[in-house]
Amino acid sequence: MAFEGLSDRLQGTIQKIKGKGKVNEQDVKEMTREVRLALLEADVNFKVVKDFIKKIRERAVGQEVMESLTPGQQVIKIVKEELSELMGGDESRIAVAKKPPTVIMMVGLQGAGKTTTAGKLANLLRKSYNRKPMLAAADVYRPAAIDQLETIGKQLDFPVYSEGTDADPVDIARQAVEEAKEQNHDYLIIDTAGRLHIDGELMGELGRVKEAVNPDEIFLVVDAMTGQDAVNVAESFDEQLDISGVLLTKLDGDTRGGAALSIKAVTGKPIKFVGMGEKLDALEVFHPERMASRILGM
Amino acid sequence: AKYREVDEDFFEELEEVLISADVGVHAVMDLIEELEAEVKRRNIKDTKEVREVISEKLVELYYGDEDEEEVEGLKEVEDGLTVYLFVGVNGVGKTTSIGKLAHQLKQDGKKVMLAAADTFRAGAIEQLDAWGSRVGVDVVKHSAGSDPAAVVYDGIKAAKSRKADVLICDTAGRLQNKVNLMNELSKVKKVITREIPEAPHEVLLTLDATTGQNAMSQAKTFAEATDVTGIVLTKLDGTAKGGIILAIRKELEIPVKLVGLGESVDDLEPFDAHAFVYGLFADMIDEYEEPEEKE
Ligand SMILES: Nc1nc2c(ncn2[C@@H]2O[C@H](COP(=O)(O)OP(=O)(O)OP(=O)(O)O)[C@@H](O)[C@H]2O)c(=O)[nH]1
Ligand SMILES: Nc1nc2c(ncn2[C@@H]2O[C@H](COP(=O)(O)OP(=O)(O)OP(=O)(O)O)[C@@H](O)[C@H]2O)c(=O)[nH]1
Ligand SMILES: [K+]
Ligand SMILES: [Mg+2]
Ligand SMILES: [Mg+2]
Numbered sequence: 328m329a330f331e332g333l334s335d336r337l338q339g340t341i342q343k344i345k346g347k348g349k350v351n352e353q354d355v356k357e358m359t360r361e362v363r364l365a366l367l368e369a370d371v372n373f374k375v376v377k378d379f380i381k382k383i384r385e386r387a388v389g390q391e392v393m394e395s396l397t398p399g400q401q402v403i404k405i406v407k408e409e410l411s412e413l414m415g416g417d418e419s420r421i422a423v424a425k426k427p428p429t430v431i432m433m434v435g436l437q438g439a440g441k442t443t444t445a446g447k448l449a450n451l452l453r454k455s456y457n458r459k460p461m462l463a464a465a466d467v468y469r470p471a472a473i474d475q476l477e478t479i480g481k482q483l484d485f486p487v488y489s490e491g492t493d494a495d496p497v498d499i500a501r502q503a504v505e506e507a508k509e510q511n512h513d514y515l516i517i518d519t520a521g522r523l524h525i526d527g528e529l530m531g532e533l534g535r536v537k538e539a540v541n542p543d544e545i546f547l548v549v550d551a552m553t554g555q556d557a558v559n560v561a562e563s564f565d566e567q568l569d570i571s572g573v574l575l576t577k578l579d580g581d582t583r584g585g586a587a588l589s590i591k592a593v594t595g596k597p598i599k600f601v602g603m604g605e606k607l608d609a610l611e612v613f614h615p616e617r618m619a620s621r622i623l624g625m
Numbered sequence: 626a627k628y629r630e631v632d633e634d635f636f637e638e639l640e641e642v643l644i645s646a647d648v649g650v651h652a653v654m655d656l657i658e659e660l661e662a663e664v665k666r667r668n669i670k671d672t673k674e675v676r677e678v679i680s681e682k683l684v685e686l687y688y689g690d691e692d693e694e695e696v697e698g699l700k701e702v703e704d705g706l707t708v709y710l711f712v713g714v715n716g717v718g719k720t721t722s723i724g725k726l727a728h729q730l731k732q733d734g735k736k737v738m739l740a741a742a743d744t745f746r747a748g749a750i751e752q753l754d755a756w757g758s759r760v761g762v763d764v765v766k767h768s769a770g771s772d773p774a775a776v777v778y779d780g781i782k783a784a785k786s787r788k789a790d791v792l793i794c795d796t797a798g799r800l801q802n803k804v805n806l807m808n809e810l811s812k813v814k815k816v817i818t819r820e821i822p823e824a825p826h827e828v829l830l831t832l833d834a835t836t837g838q839n840a841m842s843q844a845k846t847f848a849e850a851t852d853v854t855g856i857v858l859t860k861l862d863g864t865a866k867g868g869i870i871l872a873i874r875k876e877l878e879i880p881v882k883l884v885g886l887g888e889s890v891d892d893l894e895p896f897d898a899h900a901f902v903y904g905l906f907a908d909m910i911d912e913y914e915e916p917e918e919k920e
């Protein structure tokens with residue numbers, strides 16, 4: 328594979344240092360250059376990498392590394408610490424509305440995994456929190472989007488509120504809340520159609536759905552394989568909707584997943600859960616340290 | 626920023642622009658190195674001239690040593706059934722691209738049929754079926770959960786007996802590191818070849834332009850499992866540029882054949898390397914050129 332883990336990358340520099348017995352600024356520079364490459368290969372956005380490297384360099388030029396007997400290990404330690412901290416913070420908690428139902432809105436680009444993750448989330452709410460969720464089908468555009476959500480609902484035995492494809496998503500969402508109330512569901516998860524962050528009309532529609540139902544959570548669903556564009560997407564969705572968290576899907580693949588770092592860095596919003604498969608129980612709590620190791624390939 | 630001169634800043638910005646386009650840091654570094662040498666050699670002073678050189682180098686990166694720079698279309702057989710197999714990871718746009726392609730082929734006067742061999746994902750059969758009705762072509766399908774190889778087998782039988790010109794097979798999205806699922810895909814392909822020795826005439830790997838460096842791993846693994854003959858690059862209507870296809874073409878020699886530019890039935894176009902390459906760094910150059918053209 329073209330991808331080398333950070334430890335392997337640092338070997339060359341470490342060997343050189345061993346010969347000299349002392350680390351100088353040039354060595355640190357070389358090591359941070361390797362860190363930069365590792366992050367870029369992992370799809371971390373280049374602007375995010377730039378700021379990050381600045382921070383690492385500042386710390387690494389200090390005594391921690393310069394006076395260490397194992398400077399390579401020190402650099403790795405610093406990088407991992409900083410990465411974990413950047414991605415960490417909030418625990419994977421889901422809001423609880425004072426007055427049920429708690430409304431969760433799923434948003435994101437086409438094919439990111441919103442519909443599947445809506446089902447997974449409902450499943451998790453029932454299994455781990457003993458909740459009684461309902462799903463709502465507000466994607467009236469994608470062919471068979473409602474069938475897909477209904478199939479998932481059936482597989483998991485959750486009711487799915489839908490009004491077909493002729494209704495307005497804003498009305499669907501509003502009605503779904505009423506229906507959830509009536510049927511005593513404590514959570515309502517609204518699936519929405521995939522859309523581009525630059526699609527003014529469809530982004531406006533999401534804004535109107537938000538206004539109509541005042542969701543307790545707006546989760547941006549992001550494909551873990553996303554490249555440099557992750558920052559544009561996340562920034563834009565966040566600006567227009569003020570998202571409350573991020574769900575990262577398809578982490579069961581072999582992608583490094585640098586998008587996680589990019590998104591957290593530009594939005595500051597927590598990554599709450601990760602999708603680990605197509606099955607409806609494959610949703611896990613996000614672990615920043617694991618993600619840091621993964622991005623670094625170790 | 627507007628750069629009148631081709632200096633260090635210019636190359637730094639170019640590096641950033643190309644990395645942002647997912648071209649990949651190594652490919653970009655190599656390219657910048659070559660560019661710098663070329664610019665020096667030809668004594669190029671302004672960015673307008675350098676645009677040509679950048680285009681040239683990027684197109685060269687795509688085509689390699691080959692001279693043929695024509696649009697690479699889909700292979701079709703004159704007599705008998707042409708079979709296309711769509712493969713790729715989850716959610717990239719396989720089913721949608723099949724719908725669009727079916728529409729195009731139908732408009733060209735072909736009799737087209739679809740095989741719904743994604744029997745796994747919730748609503749996948751209904752989705753392909755909806756596309757079939759939308760563009761007016763028949764869809765061969767089994768019930769959810771059935772064997773995809775059997776669907777494809779029936780698809781070929783039905784397409785032959787109804788004298789269709791083209792059969793397009795949809796398959797379930799799968800991540801390339803799932804060995805069992807990749808084996809299943811190889812089996813689907815084998816069934817097609819067993820029925821028609823020179824088929825599938827195209828194995829089209831669908832790649833989402835939003836994908837970063839992982840697309841290379843996708844291309845490698847799917848190529849190993851199914852001998853991919855071409856790429857359909859989708860979602861180019863967003864802000865992602867899909868630059869990784871340059872490295873894929875160079876390393877694996879898989880050409881891009883079609884690009885997806887939206888969710889509507891007409892949003893599928895042939896790949897144009899020059900336009901694509903220009904799109905990778907157009908923002909940067911356009912910004913510079915504007916004042917010049919205002920005379
Ligand atoms: N391997 C894997 N596949 C996933 C995961 N999450 C979703 N998928 C798959 O990704 C594909 C797209 O998922 P959907 O739920 O349809 O995505 P979406 O965002 O609703 O798509 P649109 O509604 O078209 O915008 C499907 O094939 C899902 O099975 C995951 O965590 N791992
Ligand atoms: N903007 C845009 N969206 C696209 C394009 N191609 C497909 N899509 C959308 O992407 C989403 C996923 O498309 P599908 O055709 O279901 O993808 P798939 O690869 O068949 O997905 P799975 O079968 O779940 O693996 C849908 O919402 C499509 O409408 C494109 O070129 N541009
Ligand atoms: K995707
Ligand atoms: Mg959906
Ligand atoms: Mg599909």
